[in-house]
Amino acid sequence: MVPKPMPLDRGVLVLAPHDDDGVLGAGGYLGDLRRRGAAVSVAVATDGALGYPRASMKSSIVGVREVEARRAYAHLGIRRGDIRFLRFPDMSLGAYLAWRAPGGRRGLYARLVSILRRVRPGVFLVPNPGDWHPDHRAAWEGARVAAIQAGEPVAADLGPPLGGLEVFMYGVWNPLARVSHLHRPSQGARGARGMALGEFRSQRRVVEEFERRPNRGGGRLHREGSGRAEFGPRVERFLRVEPTRYG
Secondary structure, three states: OOEOOOOOOOOEEEOOOOHHOOOHHHHHHHHHHHHHHOEEEEEEEEEEEEEEEEOHHOOHHOOOOOOHHHHHHHHHOHHHHHHEEEEEOOOOHHHOOOOOOOOEEOHHHHHHHHHHHHHHOOEEEEEEEOOOOOHHHHHHHEEEEEEHHOOOOOOHHHHOOOOEEEEEEEEEOOOOOOOOOEOOOOHHHHHHHHHHOOOOHHHHHHHHHHHHHOOOOOOOOOOOOOOOOOOOOOOEEEEEOOOOOOO
């Protein structure tokens, strides 16, 4: 199967298990979408509370990461109001794979159905269930169920059913098992992705480890004062899936 180009003329919602995942896995694509005027929204599933690089940051890391995320996605042209922080506990997202979670809190299914029906994207970017991280696997399962339920005539208080939604996986830590679509980011989008990743200062070691992995296609992070934007992968890979058939 020869991979096809990713659509650039439809609104997109990207589900990021953690704040930096959407930039790491699909930042060039998101940047080019915004450059073409397409609407892009981001839903960050977890609060990133375990990502503190120093013990002194334990109590402040959630707020720090949200500030970093807003600055990062701004480089891609994504507006502050189009970023939603769901704030499920880090490394515990699987416990919230429900419509109503223990304790009465709305679970991941309900939150995502609500967002999908409100934003009404044409493309839903979801994590790769083959990633090693449990939050990535849980985010995929939540997205799969929500994509189906958002199109059904149920939970009418959350808005009318959403039709015509295409679901694409993107990879972060582990490669996709198959690839159906590619995106070759423009030079401007690659530069914007590098600038965006540079904003995740609290996660610098994690991001730099990711960028050193094989097949990333080049580039170091942009560093403030370096005088140039440095570039990320030349190709981003995606897999179109049918949620009802991909378990």
